Amino acid sequence: MTKSSKKELETKAKYNKLPDVQKKRVENNRRRREAEKNGTVKKGDGKHIDHKTPLAKGGSATKSNTRIVSASTNKGWRKKNPEMYKRRTLI
Secondary structure (H helix, E strand, O other): OOOOOHHHHHHHHHHHOOHHHHHHHHHHHHHHHHHHHHOOOOOOOOEEEEEOOOHHHOOOOOHHHEEEEEHHHHHHHHHHOHHHOOOOOOO
């Protein structure tokens, strides 16, 4: 793993303070805890909670809109759908 520069860390910190980013993270963490409670995932298993309809496109964090996928599957959608992944301008 490469070491992040000071500028990269500052940018990530600004991004993570955005209200909509925090809201999504809270929803993702809640779904993850529910899945752990149900026994469908375990801590450190490399699985992600994926949203069938992304939250950024109006999807919800309901149980019917989530599924359990591998980390590579969940992160790989950006390559297949570059129009959905756009950079934000941080203030």
